[in-house]
Structure formats: C-alpha cells, structure tokens
Amino acid sequence: MSVMVDIRSVHKSFGPLEVLKGIDLSVRAGEVTVVLGPSGSGKSTLLRTINHLEKVDRGAVSVDGTLIGYRRVGDRLHELPEREVLKQRTRIGFVFQNFHLFPHLTVVENVVEAPVSALKRPREQAVRDARRLLERVGLADKADAYPKQLSGGQQQRVAIARALALEPKLLLFDEPTSALDPELVGEVLDVIRDLARQGTTMIVVTHEIGFAREVADTVVFMADGRIVEQGPPGQVLDAPREERTRAFLSKVL
C-alpha cells in the first residue's frame, strides 16, 4: 500500500526544551497508527506537526506525497503562505482532546462551517452532508442543539463529524477520550473503530491500551521525544523489546 504520511527526522524545541529529537515515521494509507507514551513524550506535538499547527525546526512532513507547510526549491524549504497551508489542512482532519467545538454555533453549523467557508460548498449541500455525518455518529437528533447542551462524549462525536465534513484523506486524533468521563469513552471509541473498519487512515494519540490492541495496525511507543519502538500491537504491547516500553506498559495496564 502507498505511504500516506511520511515524517523524516523531525526536530522541535520549545525554548530550551527539545520535545522532538528526530522522529522518523511512515504511515501507510488505510492503516490505523496508535501512538502511546508517557505525558511529555512529544506525541501530541508530533501529531500537531503533521497538519502544521506546530512548525518543525528541522526535518519535514509530507502527507499523500505533498510536503506540509513548505515548498522545496532546490536544497531549501520555503515557508508556504498561510493561504496554502490552510488549503493543505482541509485534507487533514484533526480532533482535539477538548473538542474545541464553536460554542456560539449549533451542532450543524459547526459541521457546515469548514465545507462552506474553506471548500466553498453550497450551503444546502453542506447541510445535507452534515446531517448525514451526524447520523453516522449517532447524533442526528442533536443537529440544532448548542454544544454546551451535549455531554462530553456527544461533543467529541460532533467534533469527529466536523473533521469528516472536509472528507479528509487523513484523520488525526489527539487524545480524543482523555477529557471524557469514563462512561462516555466507549461511545467515542465506537465511532473511531467504525472509521477504522471503513479504511480511513488515522493516527491516534491515546492512553487507551485496549483500544490500541484492538484497532491499531501499528503501535508506536514514544518517550523523551523519540520513537522507542514500533510494530504490530501484538508485538509492542505483548512482547515489547525495549525496557522503556515494558516499564510504561506495566504502569498503565
């Protein structure tokens, strides 16, 4: 299968703190990659570099063969104007830990916003698509509610529908269930599992080991800004080769 995401020697520092110390990772189209690791290991930062919410200091990221955030001219990477970056982002869905729904817009307006304003879709068509997506995440009856009127799990499902509305080639999830009450985690994971079954390319940063075991094609374990090991879940989760991985798993399992 073709490579969807190619990350090459990505470095990133916040001030004196080096968060990513040279990351190489490639994700094939149609696969689910789950990134695990202790907090502060750089996994969220890595995810955010993929749609250029975080600029990298060195290295490069490409999605579906297109360099993200830069244009290569000879041996140099030229920063793209914001307009171009925004266009690239419309092909990459991003789901945040804290949902970040727009609280002053109804659920359906949240979903319709990007297709209408970024993709210039006609409003009626976008609304029809949005209602279909809301049905898919089980929230057809909440289309006209405001986000605050929904539970955390429902809000996150709306956020997933909002990301899907752009028909992205790639979906990125940044700890999608970490802000949820325990009894609401399942409904969100169900939706993600469903997307996985349909062959959506996804990278999921999470702490849900059971979910990783069940859904992931590849599990990546990160610590201290490096990828410690990666492989199929059976290997990384059940027979980790690295001591760091074993130590982490023994704490969370």
Place this chain on the structure above:
Amino acid sequence: MSSDTTLTKAPAAPDDLPVHADELPIVPQRRLGQWTAAAAVLVLLGLSVTSVLRNRAFQWDVVADYFTSDSVLRGLWLTLWLTAVVMVLGFALGTLLAAARLSANPVLRAVSWGYVWLFRSIPILVQLLLWFNIGALYPHLFGVRTVDLFTPIAVAIIGLTLHEAAYAAEVVRGGILSVDRGQVEAAQALGLSRWRRWWRIVLPQAMRAIVPPAGNMLIGTLKGTSIVSVIAVQDLLFSVQLVYHRTYQVIPLLMVATVWYTVVTSVLSVGQYYVEKRYARGTGAAR
C-alpha cells in the same frame, strides 16, 4: 437565657428525633435588622422626593416649558449623533489598536501600547483644548487655515474619538483574550481563513465580554459629550446653558438636561440587555 448550656457541661442526651421528622415545622429567623434598614431607607427616600417636589425653586412648570423646546431638542439631537459617531469611530479605531496589540509584529504592538498609554494619560478636557488651539502649532494644514479645519464640532469628534479609542482598544483586547485559544486552533485546523476566523469564530465569542463594558462606555460617552460645551459646541448641556444665561432659570434648565440624560441612558440600558442576550447564544447549560 444563658448560652452555656451544652458546651461546658457534659453533652446532654441527643435530641430524640421523632420518626416523622419531616412534620416538625421550621420557624424562620426574625430578620429585625433588615426590616429596620429598609424602613429607614424608605423614610429618607420619601423625605427627599417630597422635598424635591415641594421645593418651588425647582420650577417644574419651567422645566415642562423648555423640555421639548426647539433649542433643547436640537441640543439633544447633537448629543445623540455626536455620541453615535464617537462610539463607532472610537470602537473602529480601538479594534484596530487591539488587533495591533495582539499581533506578532513587535512594532505594531509597541505603537498600540504607546497610543493607549498616551491617550489614557491626557484628560479629555485638556485634549479638547489642545486640539482647539492646534492652529498655534500649525497655522496652515493642507493649504487651508487650521482654524477653518478644526471647527468646534470637528475638534469634538476628533478629541472624543481619540480618547474613546484608547479605552475601546482595551475593552476589545480583553474580549479577544477571553476567547479560548483552542477556538482559533480548531478554526485553523479546519482551514478557515484569517478573516473568517476573526469574524465568524473569535469576534462573536469576544462580544460576550465586550458588550457589558462597551455599554458602560456608551453611557459614559453620552454624558461625557457634555464636556464639549466648553468649546461652544451646542450639545444638550450647552443649549440649556444658552437659555439660562438669558433667563437666569439655572436650576429648572439643568433639570431639563438631567431628565433628558436619564431618559436616554435608560433607553440605552434596555438596548444593552437585548444585545447581551443576543451574544449569550449557546452559553446555557443542558436542556
């Protein structure tokens, strides 16, 4: 009578609670202090009102005569449109200043900060007098005599707007800062343009924090425009002053202005209530 019943002695047997404790009536505490305070305030209020109504020096008949006179209404009209113009221009400039202050450009940030510092430091009265006498610094501007350019009304608009903008900048900046940073990130992740992020996502949410202080400023500006009477702009206050300089009915004419300012302020307060409701969409809890 005495209060040292249980604390000092060995604890008495606990109160025996009846099975149906929900049948025990609850006797509310007497709030004697509250009643006394309310009575005292009402008496004082009544005395003040009767004193105002019965004091002939208020000359309420004169107030009624002038309340809707042409010159007073013309003054009121000037006060109203001057307030509107100053608010609109002040907030337009203030929004630009807030955007500059929050931008990544250090030069813009510094200039915006400097502006707010300067114009908040100069009393509005001093500023008006300075603009009024600007001709002393620059006798000619754009080939025109400066005094012809800086008419009293132009000075009023310029001075009040520059003053207003300094405060509006802080109000707008505060509103924008009140919007969760994640909102902008979510909009960026969805590929929304800078313009769209600003108008559709940030500003409507910032309005919730902007409207209450802006309402305050609007009412403050309405009354603050009365300061332009010192440079002979014929606003509401100046109009009644013109009358009482002629008739010496100082108090009744000041009452005309007082009542008008109160009426307009009340109308604006009602308007603010509805504007606030408009921008509170989506903030309620679960249905």
